[in-house]
Amino acid sequence: MKAIQRVAVLFAASTLFGQIPAGHPPLTSSQPPAPPAGVVRRAQPSGAAVPIRNLIDRHLFAKIQQNGVPHAALCTDEEFLRRLHLDLTGRPPEPAKITAFLADGSPDKRGKEIESILASPYLYKIQKTKTPFLDRWVYFFMDLFKIGTSQLRIGRNHFYDYLYLALLTEAPYDELVREMLTATARSNWVDAPSNFLLRHYVEDDSSPDRMNDEDSYDEIAIASTKYFLGIDLECVSCHDGRGHLEKINPYLATVRREQLWQQAAFFTQAKLRKPYLIDQEFSLLEKGKGAYDTKRSSVLRVPRYTxxxxxxxxxxxxQPRPGEPxxxxxxxxxxxxxxxxxAAVNLIWTELMGAGLEQGPYGAQSLHDELLAELGRDFSGNGFNLRRLIRTIVSSNAYQLSSAIPSTAKPGHDAYFAWRKVRRLPAETVADMILQATGTAGTIPVxxxxxxxxxxxxTRSxxxxxxxxxxxxxxxxxxxxxxxxxxxxxxxxxxSAVAAEMMNGKFVRERSLIRKGGRLEQIQSRGSKSSAEEIVEELYLAFLSxxxxxxxxxxxxxxxxAGAEGLEDLAWALMNKAEFVYNR
Amino acid sequence: MSNLETDRPVLSRRMLLRAGMATLAGYELESLLRPVNVAAARKVQPRGAAECCIWVFLKGGAPQLDTWDLKEGAWTPGQFEVKRTPGGILWPYGQFPKLAQWLPRVAVARGMETWESAHNRAQYYMQVGHIISPARVREMPAVGSVIAHEFAGRRKDSDFLPPYVVLNYGNDGLIKEGCLPAGCSPFSMMTQRPSPFLVADAERERLNRRWALLRDLEGNSGQQPLEFSTHGELSVSARRMMSNPALSKVMTLPAAERARYGANAFGDACLLARQLVAARAGVKHILLNHDGWDLHAAMYNPKGRNHYTLCKELDDGLSALLADLDRTEFERGSTLLDKTFLLCMGEFGRTGGPLTVNAGRDHNRYAMCGLFAGAGVIGGQVFGATDERGAKVKSSDWQYKRSIYPEDVVCTIYSQLGIDWTKRITSTPSGRAFEYVEMMSGTNVMKFDPIGRLFA
Known part of the structure; x- marks a missing residue:
C-alpha cells in the first residue's frame, strides 16, 4: 500500500470509531510534553514462540511472523491478574486473591480466573445482587449509548435495569439491538428499551409540537449506524462524501447525503412526542407520517434538497418488504x-486491547480483515453472546502479552498487537481503585x-x-x-491538572487518611500483630496489585x-506512583 | 524559559534565529501541531489598548427584557423599580442599583443577535467565535487559547499565572486549545472548591514530606513505559506550581473582600479575577462564568434561585469588580480599568413580551444585549434598539446596518488585546486553515469588525 494510502487508511479508522491510530498526531486537547532523552522503555524481543491458544493468536502471530515483527513475551501472573480484573470488572483484584493466584501451581489458572469472573453466581437467587463484571459492562453500554438523566430523567434508571438484566441473562446481542430499534412506549418512564432511541430527539421551538422529526430521525440513523455498523455518517449528514472525504475514508467518499436520509426514513413510521415542556416523559409510537420530508427545515444542519x-x-x-413495518x-x-x-467485535476488542482491529475503511483491505471477519462469524454463529466474545479475547495469548515494547520494534509495528498497549485508566476505574484499596467505599444514592x-x-450516570x-x-x-x-x-x-488532583485533590487527600472501617484503620488496629514487611506487602497488593x-x-x-502518619503517607505515595493510574 | 503548567519549554526567538529559522509566531515547526500564523491580506489596525480581557459570561442566556433592554409592559414586576436614568433610558433600579451608578462609565449594546438557539451550540459559538463543525471541533481552539498562543512568545520570567483562566464554568462544554500547544489550555477553576494547585499552609509540610517519599519509592525503576515518564514530568510541573507562594497569594480570597463582592460563587469569581489581573503575572483572558440564567419557568418564583437572585449577584459582583479595577493604579496616570477590556453577555437572549405559560422566558437568538467597559470604551452610551416587545432588533446603531454578531464581539476582543483578527493558522491536523474570525455566515460572505462605536 502506498504511504499516502496508508495514512488515509489510518485516518479512516479514527473516524470510524473515534480511535486515533498510533503515529497520527493526537487530536484531543492536552497533548503530553515531548519525552526526555534517554528514557529506557524497551525490552529484549521475545525469542520464545508464544503458544497459539485460539483463532486470535492464529491470525495475529501469523501476521507477526510473516512480517518479521518483534513481539513481547507473555506478561507475568501479577500483570495478568491486575489487567484482567481492571478490564473485566473495573476494579483491581483483592490482595487475598492475588496471593492465592500467585501460589496456584495449576497449568490453566489463567483460564480458570477468566471463568470465575465471567460466571453469574447470582442468577436465580432471590436478591438482586450485583457483580462487578456486569456493573462494568452495563456502564460501558450506558456510556456508549450516552444515557443520562438530562433528556430521559428516570427513563435512565429503567433502561439501566433493562440492560443489566439483558447482560445477566446473556441475551443475544442482536436480539437486544432489535428490541431497542423497534421499541414503542406511551411513556419512556415505563417502557425501558424506548430510551435508546428517545435519547436522540431533537427539539424545535418553532414547531407546533416542539419536535423536529426529520432531525430526530437523522440523529437516530447516525447513532444506530455508528454503534451497530461502525460507520460514522456525521460528515455526510451535511454534504456528500465526494470531494470531502477521499483522504479520510474511501468508503464514505462514495456516500451521498441522501443515503443518510434513506437510512433515517426507516424511522418515519414512528413518532417521537414530548407532551410536556421539560423534564417529563416522552412517547414513541407508530404514528409517524411514514415519509421523510426533505422540505422540513433543520435546526442542526444545512438545508436539505429534494x-x-x-x-x-x-x-x-x-427496501422494506411489502407490509413489513x-x-x-x-x-x-x-x-x-x-x-x-x-462492529460489535471491534467495539469490545478496542475496549480490551486498546486499539481497533479495523484499521481500514469498510470494504478496503486491511491488516486484520480476516481476523475481524472470522471473529464476526464466530460471534454471529454463536448466538451473538457478548460474554463468549469477551472470553475469546482475554483467553488469547495476544491479550496476555507484556507491554514492554521490544527494542527492535519500528514505528509501523504498532498495528500488529505485538505487545500490550499501555493506557491510562478511565476516571471511574481510578476512583473505584482508590475506594477499594483504601476500603472506604461509602454509599452513593441512585x-x-x-x-x-x-x-x-x-452508578447509572x-x-x-x-x-x-x-x-x-x-x-x-x-x-x-x-x-x-x-x-x-x-x-x-x-x-498537570490530573497530576495535581492526585497529589493534592480533596478526594485523594481524604482517602489517604485512616478512616473508620477502612483498610488503614484495620492495619493500625492489628498493631504489632503484623510486621512492617507484612503491612508493606499488603499495601502494595491492595494498591498496585x-x-x-x-x-x-x-x-x-x-x-x-513514623506510625499513623507514615501509614497515610505510604498510601498516598502508592496512589501517586505512575503505575497506579495506568493499565499495562 | 519554561511554561509553568506544562514542562514543555517555550523556544525563545533568539534560539530560533540562531538555528536559522525565522517564523512569524516564534515557534519552530516541530510537528504538524505547531501552528504558523500567516497575516491575512486585509490590513487592520488592532487597538492594543488592553493588557487583559474579562468576559463575564451569563450562562443560560440572560433575558434582555428584564436586564438592560427594559421594555415596560404588563410583564414588568413592581420590584423592578423602573425609573429613567439621568441619561434618559429606562432602568430597573430594583435589580441593578449599583450598576446604575456605572452607566456613565460603561456602554450597553442592544442591537445584538446570535446564530444559535441551543445551549451547547450557542455556548460553543461564544467561546470559539465559530459555528460548531463536527469535522473540526477537535482542532479548533477557544478564543482564550488563541489569545494565550498569541502571547506565548512574550511571556516574561515573572509570569507565573496561566494565560487563559476560566472561572466557575466547569468541564461540561468547556472548549479547550484544540490544535494549539498544551500551554494554551484553559486553566479551569471553581471558586467554591479549592483548586488542588492551592496548597493550604497546614498541608504544606505534609505534601513536601510525601513528595520526598514518592521520589524515593520511584527511584530508578528501570524499564518503564513512556507514559509513566510523562506522568512523572507532569507531577513535577504541578508540584512547581503548588510550591509557588505567589500563586497561593493570588488565589486566596480575603473574607472582608468576599463580603464586598456578595459572598457567593459569582462574587468570589469576580474577586479572583481582580486578583488575577492585579497580579500582572501573565493572565491575558478570563472567562468568568455566572450560571443559572436559563429560566424557562418560574422566573420570579420567590423560592430558590430566581431572576432576582441572579441580578443581585451580578449587580454586586460586577460593580465591585469595576470599582476595584478603577481604583487600582496600573502605572502613573492609568488604572487597571484603563488596561482591562471587560464585557458581559450570555449566549443568546430570551423571548420578549409577556412571560410564557411556564412563567419564564425561552431562548431567543434574535435579540440580546451586551455590556462593555474598560480599555478605552466610551461610557454613557446605550445604543441599538429592539421592537416594543424586546424580541427582535429594530436598529443596531453601529457601523453596519445589520445587527452585531458574536464574531464582531470576538474581533473587538482581539483588537483590544492588539491581536490581528484576520490571521489564520494553516498547519492544522485537518489541513484546513483556522481563521481567527471567519468572514462567512453559512454560505454568505460577511465582513465582521470590531465594534467601532465603543471607542469613538
Missing part, C-alpha cells in the same frame, strides 16, 4: 449484515431510586453524584475526564516507623 428518500438500507440498498425491517437488515457482528451503590462503576458527600469524588472524576454522555467525550490525556521488591520494602518499612 431527493428520493424512500427507506433504503445504506449497505445493501435493500419499517423499523422492523431496519432492525432485521442491520442485525443480519456481517458488518453488525464485526437518583430517583431507592437503591444505593458503593462504586462509581455502579454521573448525575448520581450530586450531594455534598460526593462533591470531592465528582470533582475528581471531572478532572480525570469522565464523559458526561452529552457532547463531552471521555478524556484520557495526561495533564503486585508485591514490592526489596528496595521498595526497605524504603516503605522505614516510613512506617
Amino acid at each position: 431527493a428520493d428518500v424512500t427507506p433504503r438500507f445504506l449497505l445493501t440498498g435493500e 419499517w423499523r422492523q425491517a431496519y432492525a432485521r437488515m442491520v442485525t443480519s449484515h456481517p458488518r453488525f457482528a464485526q 437518583w430517583r431510586s431507592d437503591q444505593t451503590v458503593q462504586y462509581v462503576m455502579q 454521573h448525575e448520581d453524584l450530586r450531594g455534598a458527600d460526593t462533591a470531592a469524588l465528582k470533582e475528581f472524576l471531572v478532572t480525570f475526564g469522565q464523559s458526561n454522555r452529552d457532547k463531552g467525550e471521555r478524556d484520557l490525556a495526561p495533564s 503486585r508485591r514490592p521488591d526489596r528496595r521498595e520494602v526497605s524504603v516503605a518499612t522505614g516510613v512506617l516507623a
Whole structure:
C-alpha cells in the first residue's frame, strides 16, 4: 500500500470509531510534553514462540511472523491478574486473591480466573445482587449509548435495569439491538428499551409540537449506524462524501447525503412526542407520517434538497418488504449484515486491547480483515453472546502479552498487537481503585431510586453524584475526564491538572487518611500483630496489585516507623506512583 | 524559559534565529501541531489598548427584557423599580442599583443577535467565535487559547499565572486549545472548591514530606513505559506550581473582600479575577462564568434561585469588580480599568413580551444585549434598539446596518488585546486553515469588525 494510502487508511479508522491510530498526531486537547532523552522503555524481543491458544493468536502471530515483527513475551501472573480484573470488572483484584493466584501451581489458572469472573453466581437467587463484571459492562453500554438523566430523567434508571438484566441473562446481542430499534412506549418512564432511541430527539421551538422529526430521525440513523455498523455518517449528514472525504475514508467518499436520509426514513413510521415542556416523559409510537420530508427545515444542519428518500438500507440498498413495518425491517437488515457482528467485535476488542482491529475503511483491505471477519462469524454463529466474545479475547495469548515494547520494534509495528498497549485508566476505574484499596467505599444514592451503590462503576450516570458527600469524588472524576454522555467525550490525556488532583485533590487527600472501617484503620488496629514487611506487602497488593521488591520494602518499612502518619503517607505515595493510574 | 503548567519549554526567538529559522509566531515547526500564523491580506489596525480581557459570561442566556433592554409592559414586576436614568433610558433600579451608578462609565449594546438557539451550540459559538463543525471541533481552539498562543512568545520570567483562566464554568462544554500547544489550555477553576494547585499552609509540610517519599519509592525503576515518564514530568510541573507562594497569594480570597463582592460563587469569581489581573503575572483572558440564567419557568418564583437572585449577584459582583479595577493604579496616570477590556453577555437572549405559560422566558437568538467597559470604551452610551416587545432588533446603531454578531464581539476582543483578527493558522491536523474570525455566515460572505462605536 502506498504511504499516502496508508495514512488515509489510518485516518479512516479514527473516524470510524473515534480511535486515533498510533503515529497520527493526537487530536484531543492536552497533548503530553515531548519525552526526555534517554528514557529506557524497551525490552529484549521475545525469542520464545508464544503458544497459539485460539483463532486470535492464529491470525495475529501469523501476521507477526510473516512480517518479521518483534513481539513481547507473555506478561507475568501479577500483570495478568491486575489487567484482567481492571478490564473485566473495573476494579483491581483483592490482595487475598492475588496471593492465592500467585501460589496456584495449576497449568490453566489463567483460564480458570477468566471463568470465575465471567460466571453469574447470582442468577436465580432471590436478591438482586450485583457483580462487578456486569456493573462494568452495563456502564460501558450506558456510556456508549450516552444515557443520562438530562433528556430521559428516570427513563435512565429503567433502561439501566433493562440492560443489566439483558447482560445477566446473556441475551443475544442482536436480539437486544432489535428490541431497542423497534421499541414503542406511551411513556419512556415505563417502557425501558424506548430510551435508546428517545435519547436522540431533537427539539424545535418553532414547531407546533416542539419536535423536529426529520432531525430526530437523522440523529437516530447516525447513532444506530455508528454503534451497530461502525460507520460514522456525521460528515455526510451535511454534504456528500465526494470531494470531502477521499483522504479520510474511501468508503464514505462514495456516500451521498441522501443515503443518510434513506437510512433515517426507516424511522418515519414512528413518532417521537414530548407532551410536556421539560423534564417529563416522552412517547414513541407508530404514528409517524411514514415519509421523510426533505422540505422540513433543520435546526442542526444545512438545508436539505429534494431527493428520493424512500427507506433504503445504506449497505445493501435493500427496501422494506411489502407490509413489513419499517423499523422492523431496519432492525432485521442491520442485525443480519456481517458488518453488525464485526462492529460489535471491534467495539469490545478496542475496549480490551486498546486499539481497533479495523484499521481500514469498510470494504478496503486491511491488516486484520480476516481476523475481524472470522471473529464476526464466530460471534454471529454463536448466538451473538457478548460474554463468549469477551472470553475469546482475554483467553488469547495476544491479550496476555507484556507491554514492554521490544527494542527492535519500528514505528509501523504498532498495528500488529505485538505487545500490550499501555493506557491510562478511565476516571471511574481510578476512583473505584482508590475506594477499594483504601476500603472506604461509602454509599452513593441512585437518583430517583431507592437503591444505593458503593462504586462509581455502579452508578447509572454521573448525575448520581450530586450531594455534598460526593462533591470531592465528582470533582475528581471531572478532572480525570469522565464523559458526561452529552457532547463531552471521555478524556484520557495526561495533564498537570490530573497530576495535581492526585497529589493534592480533596478526594485523594481524604482517602489517604485512616478512616473508620477502612483498610488503614484495620492495619493500625492489628498493631504489632503484623510486621512492617507484612503491612508493606499488603499495601502494595491492595494498591498496585503486585508485591514490592526489596528496595521498595526497605524504603516503605522505614516510613512506617513514623506510625499513623507514615501509614497515610505510604498510601498516598502508592496512589501517586505512575503505575497506579495506568493499565499495562 | 519554561511554561509553568506544562514542562514543555517555550523556544525563545533568539534560539530560533540562531538555528536559522525565522517564523512569524516564534515557534519552530516541530510537528504538524505547531501552528504558523500567516497575516491575512486585509490590513487592520488592532487597538492594543488592553493588557487583559474579562468576559463575564451569563450562562443560560440572560433575558434582555428584564436586564438592560427594559421594555415596560404588563410583564414588568413592581420590584423592578423602573425609573429613567439621568441619561434618559429606562432602568430597573430594583435589580441593578449599583450598576446604575456605572452607566456613565460603561456602554450597553442592544442591537445584538446570535446564530444559535441551543445551549451547547450557542455556548460553543461564544467561546470559539465559530459555528460548531463536527469535522473540526477537535482542532479548533477557544478564543482564550488563541489569545494565550498569541502571547506565548512574550511571556516574561515573572509570569507565573496561566494565560487563559476560566472561572466557575466547569468541564461540561468547556472548549479547550484544540490544535494549539498544551500551554494554551484553559486553566479551569471553581471558586467554591479549592483548586488542588492551592496548597493550604497546614498541608504544606505534609505534601513536601510525601513528595520526598514518592521520589524515593520511584527511584530508578528501570524499564518503564513512556507514559509513566510523562506522568512523572507532569507531577513535577504541578508540584512547581503548588510550591509557588505567589500563586497561593493570588488565589486566596480575603473574607472582608468576599463580603464586598456578595459572598457567593459569582462574587468570589469576580474577586479572583481582580486578583488575577492585579497580579500582572501573565493572565491575558478570563472567562468568568455566572450560571443559572436559563429560566424557562418560574422566573420570579420567590423560592430558590430566581431572576432576582441572579441580578443581585451580578449587580454586586460586577460593580465591585469595576470599582476595584478603577481604583487600582496600573502605572502613573492609568488604572487597571484603563488596561482591562471587560464585557458581559450570555449566549443568546430570551423571548420578549409577556412571560410564557411556564412563567419564564425561552431562548431567543434574535435579540440580546451586551455590556462593555474598560480599555478605552466610551461610557454613557446605550445604543441599538429592539421592537416594543424586546424580541427582535429594530436598529443596531453601529457601523453596519445589520445587527452585531458574536464574531464582531470576538474581533473587538482581539483588537483590544492588539491581536490581528484576520490571521489564520494553516498547519492544522485537518489541513484546513483556522481563521481567527471567519468572514462567512453559512454560505454568505460577511465582513465582521470590531465594534467601532465603543471607542469613538
